[in-house]
Amino acid sequence: MSRLPDAGRSYWMRTASFPSFAPLSAPAEADVAVIGTGIAGLSTAWELVRAGLNVIVLEADRLAGGVTGHTTGKLTALHTSVYDTLRSKHGDEAARDYADSQSAALQRVFDIAEELGIDCELERRPALTYCEQPDGADALRAEAEAARAAGLDASFVTETGLPFPVAGAVQVEDQAQFHPLKYLRGLVDDIVARGGRIHEGARVTRLDEGDPYRLTTEAGATVSARHVVVAAHHPVFDHAVLAPRLTQHRDLVVAGSLPADRDPRGMYITTEGGKRSVRTSPLANGNRLLIVTGEAFTPGSGEDTEAGYARLESWTERHFPGVSISHRWAAQDNSSTDTVPLVGRLPTAGENVYVATGFAGWGMTGGVMAGALIASLVGGAPQRWAGLYDPGRIASAAQSAPAFLKAQWDTGQHFVKDRLNTFGEGTAGPVRDLRPGEGTVVRADGKPCAVHRDDQGELHAVSAVCTHLGCIVAFNNAERTWECPCHGSRFGIDGEVVQGPALHPLERQDPGGL
Known part of the structure; x- marks a missing residue:
């Protein structure tokens, strides 16, 4: 990679x-x-x-x-497969209100950009939720019907601007993308x-x-x-x-230049294969910047983030040959359980x-x-x-309630299991074996300690106990941050808060005795 x-x-x-x-x-x-x-x-x-x-x-x-x-800067009222879910869980009126409020927000961006004269690369594009596997097509047909009933210009299609075949897609016209x-x-x-x-x-x-x-x-x-x-x-x-009532998730993003004549001219998303989202943005040289998102994971879960980037880059190069990846970053968001x-x-x-x-x-x-x-x-x-x-x-x-209880179960599991795992390990081995750029959580004086070795070989140690509600953090090897699996707080290698809900840094520790 x-x-x-x-x-x-x-x-x-x-x-x-x-x-x-x-x-x-x-x-x-x-x-x-x-x-x-x-x-x-x-x-x-x-x-x-x-x-x-x-x-x-x-x-x-x-x-x-x-x-x-x-x-990724998408402005759309089509949010994967939300309308069939809304209609079944909350009723037709809720689905219509959701569609109306999100569509009004999209139009609000156009109105404000015009009022204030903001040049933000605002472009009209269709939004599509697609599947490649045939067994996903029926669910998308139901979503297209639910979105149409909610008031969107939605349809089920089998042909898209993507350079590979799909089994089906929900398409909503006249959506938008911009430079946020x-x-x-x-x-x-x-x-x-x-x-x-x-x-x-x-x-x-x-x-x-x-x-x-x-x-x-x-x-x-x-x-x-x-x-x-x-x-x-x-x-x-x-x-x-x-x-x-909130669950956290983080998505990886890669981007690279694409000739304008290969622009898929739409905003695409699928939940298959760890999620994939595709859109483009204008570049000054006339090409388009292809932006691909995916490899969703829970912060602090211990995922090999570098491996996730490698999979996403490989997918991008396989489906859009010739694209040279020039940017990568990660996006974090949370979802309500309902x-x-x-x-x-x-x-x-x-x-x-x-x-x-x-x-x-x-x-x-x-x-x-x-x-x-x-x-x-x-x-x-x-x-x-x-x-x-x-x-x-x-x-x-x-x-x-089922989604709420699952979220609480997952949080409780982390709170207890991570402590047992941490306190069950020694210290000298993992720290001694750390290579530059790596991090691990070990026991130090009976307390969980987060240790990172930087590129110069120097050790950095902080408390591994999140200052929000006390869960144990894990290392993100691509972004070199400590992340909490319970509520998504993120910290730098020296403990500073990178992303809340934590309000206070991780306490620094002396790495000398590790």
């Missing part, structure tokens, strides 16, 4: 730029505080500042450097122009209820706000109600704290939808589909 420079930094991050914003250094007040600068957070901030509210946006690291910065970070740069510029305030390096570690709410950052700065929006990928201030994202009031934090999470890999339309929905709740005029996405919904949670 090819070795790529700056591997892990997405194409979007390499080809878009944002201004820098100073950390929060003094107490601040606002009508609304928004936590997170992905598409959900910035869409919400833009909708609210456009409505005339005083908005402050707090980002733990750099703008759009999390989930949105690593997306160029779009967000337009929102950021307009938020600032309208008086909104943005702070980077302002990780929020505490939320105190009151009137107003009080937020405290890692550096000790505070914000007082009448409304708070938690759009940080995970409901970081809710451990009991929403967190157990299929529908969780957008609205955070059940455990009072009337004026809102959350946006659980987009199941469809956060581009989902994030734009969330921005408009939360703005309508703050303004006191909820959109008609607010109940569908309500994080406090009970009926749908009850219907998803």
Whole structure:
């Protein structure tokens, strides 16, 4: 497999730029505080500042450097096979509301891009969910019928623009794709122009209820706000109600140049073979950038991530001969156990704290939808589909009980089994045998310790206990991060938080005695 420079930094991050914003250094007040600068957070901030509210946006690291910065950038209301599931679990009205809300979000991107003059490579394309195996065709026929009944221009087809045959596909016309970070740069510029305030390096570690709410950052700065929006990928201030209803997954991405005349001219996805997703993006030389996603896995599961990249690269070169892989990165998302994202009031934090999470890999339309929905709740005029996405919904949670219980079983298994495995191993052997770039979890003074040997041969050691809820992390050998299998927190080799819900770093350990 090819070795790529700056591997892990997405194409979007390499080809878009944002201004820098100073950390929060003094107490601040606002009508609304928004936590997170992905598409959900910035869409919400833009909708609210456009409505005339005083908005402050707090980002733990750099703008759009999390989930949105690593997306594939599809704007579509066709989300794999969601409509047949929605119709059977939640009814026809829920399926129609889902289709309407996601379609409205797609159109909202076009409207905002035109209003603000944003050049974000916005292109109309059909979206297709396909299968290569004949035994998957009947399910896609059912999905096409359900999507059509929900109001989408959907059909079942057997011919596509892919350079290989398929057994069938659901096709929805007039969907779209874009450069997500160029779009967000337009929102950021307009938020600032309208008086909104943005702070980077302002990780929020505490939320105190009151009137107003009080937020405290890692550096000790505070914000007082009448409304708070938690759009940080995970409901970081809710451990009991929403967190157990979310499952984490991570997908690998590879990309390379493709001649324009070989563009499949569509956005494709299949759940077969570890999932495969295909789209293209325009390049300055007239070619197209082929973007292929797949090899889905649970963070912290101990998967050989390098081997996953090798399989994805091999699949890409086999199906699109001549493509030379020039970029690779990974995307992380979470899914709710009842299929529908969780957008609205955070059940455990009072009337004026809102959350946006659980987009199941469809956060581009989902994030734009969330921005408009939360703005309508703050303004006191909820959109008609607010109940569908309500994080406090009970009926749908009850219907998803099997998925919920499985998620809790998996988390419990990790919590107990990983400890038994860790405490059952010695220390000297695994650490001594570590080669540059490798990592392992061992026992040190009776406690689990995560150890990495860098390219120069130096050891780095941190506690292996995730600071979120105490599960044991595992090493990702491609991205060189420590990852929690329970709720998806990710840490650097020296313990710094890369991705929440964890708010605090892993404690550093002395590697000298290992």
